[in-house]
Amino acid sequence: MKAYWLTNVTLDSGYVHEDGRLEGTETALYDIRIKDGVIEELQVAQSMPLKTDLPVQDAKRLLALPPFKEMHNHLDKTYLGLPWKSCTPVPNLTERLKLEAAELAELARTGQHRAEHMLQLLLQGGATHVRTHVNIDPYIGLKNLEEIQKALDSFGGKMTHEIVAFPQHGLLRTNSTGLMRQAMKAGASIVGGLDPGGIDRNIEASLYEMMNLAAEFEADIDIHLHDPGHLGFYTIKKLVSLIEEAGWKNRAAISHAFALGDVSVEETLEMADEMASLGIAIMSTVPINRVMPPIDVLHEKGVHVALGCDGFYDSWSPFGTGDMLEKAGRLAERYKWKDEYALSQSLQFITGGIRTLDRNGNRLWPKVGDAASMVLVEASCSAEAVARRSRRAAVISDGSLIFGGLSRETELTYN
Structure with a gap:
């Protein structure tokens, strides 16, 4: 150049x-x-x-x-590029997963097309990096991964990326360890996980399986943890102990981590110290419809926090803009960061800490x-x-x- x-x-x-x-x-x-x-x-x-x-x-x-970093997205799920479609109401997460499974094969045929629309949306909002979770499950195998890789390749030179092999329907629940292994060999770079308690119904076994995959492929970890209260908090404690035991310092992230906002302040402060010492990051979408982890407290304790838009314009949510600057603004609103210093410093949550x-x-x-x-x-x-x-x-x-x-x-x- x-x-x-x-x-x-x-x-x-x-x-x-x-x-x-x-x-x-x-x-x-x-x-x-x-x-x-x-x-x-x-x-x-x-x-x-x-x-x-x-x-x-x-x-x-x-x-x-x-430049901004979108650190929690699902390029394979979006309806962008297709005719308008709102969400079908469901009573719980399990039913949402069933609904998603029913449309996976049909959506997979347009994976690259839809993902490219999402990438363009993110890019014009200022994001030059995206971490995308890609479903790895027995319904469509590695088809989503193949489509998303093609979309990301088409944005080469414009956006950098990370791909999380994500067992959306449960690592143990759908016996997806073999497929996860194939996905890592095929180009995914991060091992994902999902609610070892609420979905896999076996916290220890699910976490061990995820950690073993990470060790096998020398890969980082990013686990979705929606489980609330003490169920979610126990899961975090167990994960922290496994990360310390494995020496996986600065190599793990917990997405959502709602439980950190459900337990007592004392428990959260103690956990924040442990997470900071092990370099465990929190990936948040700054939700407006539920309790979220206390990002202000976690940040003050030295926990790295990054933001993402998660899934939107898809079967999970019809709302969203793909605008990371809007995410930073929402975070500032949530914590009443209204003064000049706080507003300017809030940028670091969408820039990788810059x-x-x-x-x-x-x-x-x-x-x-x-x-x-x-x-x-x-x-x-x-x-x-x-x-x-x-x-x-x-x-x-x-x-x-x-x-x-x-x-x-x-x-x-x-x-």
Whole structure:
């Protein structure tokens, strides 16, 4: 890739303090020299035109934010690209799984088509990475995995990805260990799991099976845990002990983990310390219809928390936008993070932990040597972008424009 200058880029540059209080965010215009997908130089923009022999692209004062990461999605489930269809009501999770199983074979035929529609939606919202769970079950074998791999390949150079082999209908319940093993050999990179108590009805055996698969393939773990209360909390305790025993530090994530919001504060604090020491992450969708783990407490204790949109426009939910900035805004609303500092810092939950500024107002991102990947938005600073879900004008990945254009009039549309 040839080198070029991206000029007139607005960056967070510090905080404004008045009467001892943090009242706002300072920003400044920068010119950024990019070569081979990497930031090679950052300099404060001058009033005079830049003197250079390199191509110049004017960002027109758009604010740059770190690229977003969608860390919990189900590309194989979406109805995007198909005619509108709402959800069929069911009384419980087991019945929902039965309903899903009945349509798997039909949906598998359009897997790539539907997934590509979802990927485009995520991308235009600013996500350049997706972690997708893919059903691995006896109903359609590896068909979903094959379709999703084709879709992800078609977005090569635009989005990076991780694929979780996900036993949606129960690892033990559907005797899917052999299929999971095939999926890992076929390109899945993370071993998934699902409600060892509520679905598999054998917590210890289900967790052991999942951990054994992870050890066999030297793979990370991401387990969906919806089970509430002390059932879910016991499952987390057992999983933590297995992770410690196996030495799987910094290699496991628990998606949803609703039980952490059901038990006492003392139990949650103690568990947060253990999770932080083992590098166990929490993947949350910031639900509005149920108790969720106390993300504020977990974060303060050093637990890595990331957000995702989960399944939407599918048999599980007709709602959603695929907009990670909206997720960050919802999280801020949920915890009443209304001040300048809290709003700007909430970005880290959708960027893989990257922040633009530290508490003292020192710029953390971007720096020379960073990948030239960013989301250009119509906002004065990152706090405004989160609070107002500011319009994405363009997305750049490794120096290449992959969505939109560098104009404040660019509309963000949803397919």
